[in-house]
Amino acid sequence: MPTQSCDTTALLLRFIDTSKDGYGVFDANDKLIFSNYVFRDIFCLEDICTDGCNFADLVHHAFTQKRGLNIEANDIDDWLSYVGTVRRKSEFRLFEVDLVDGRWMLFSEHLLDSGELLVHTKDITRQKVTESRLKRSNEKLHHLALTDELTQLANRRSFVESVESELARCQRSEGFVTMVVMDLDYFKNINDQYGHHGGDEVLVHVAKSLKQALRQYDIVGRIGGEEFAIFLGQTDAVTSLEVAERVRALIAQTPLHYEGREIYLTASLGMTCRPCDVGFEQLYAEADEALYMAKGRGRNRVDVYPSEQTHELIA
């Protein structure tokens, strides 16, 4: 019945206009022929007459007012050219968009055979906020799982993983890799003299010295207790020994100022240098053996595991 149909249309229009979702219809020439309140709000069309406006006009209007879609481009026409390569190119399109005011919208576009484009938008700001909180806590958890809480260096697990992936990466190259294992000397005495807190401060201090003495791409970790390990990728034995000596000297020359006193400390280091196709276990075991030699030969020194790559250093 005509009256009923009229009522239904009016009701539908009222429903659409008061909806929390946005609705817009563009004709085959991309002219906006229908929009509800939310849609007009997104493109900040409250103050302009939309008759005859096409999509590019709407975007230009919002962009000049620094409102509407968050467009990270200096040239709006470049952006519109890009959008032209995806818009109206498929029957259905779904995408997320952030607005200058911080809101996030899920846009869906239906292209009819007759050329009209029906656009629907849904506010997904709350989901996006929850998503980014979740992402941040996952990143934090990931960081905690891989980092030694006290020194903020890589923990044992993370050190092993990083070295193994570095070894896999350089498998086919001709270069050399070095492992250095370092252990503080008489650390038990430091704990006994300055307490566990003093001991912890020493570990943090040593971690800082390591970061200072090493290059950004060297891998360093706290393996446990007062033991640290350094991996130098693509580094020959001579350079590696220089690095290990630099670390040893820096630690010996840099006392920690703790509660008005100076805590002097030393460390013993063992190093090995091998071609890139070596496995982690072998590399670590050899460096550890060299560390054992350094401890036995009086501490505060670097000892080198004897191998084809290091014989010149030992001779």
Ligand SMILES: Nc1nc2c(ncn2[C@@H]2O[C@H](COP(=O)(O)OP(=O)(O)OP(=O)(O)O)[C@@H](O)[C@H]2O)c(=O)[nH]1
């Ligand atoms: N403060 C503190 N002490 C730790 C930590 N982890 C291990 N230690 C202590 O480190 C000390 C290691 O002692 P030892 O293995 O005897 O070695 P050392 O006294 O350094 O002697 P050498 O290695 O032979 O020169 C022990 O007293 C442990 O309790 C830690 O996280 N914090």
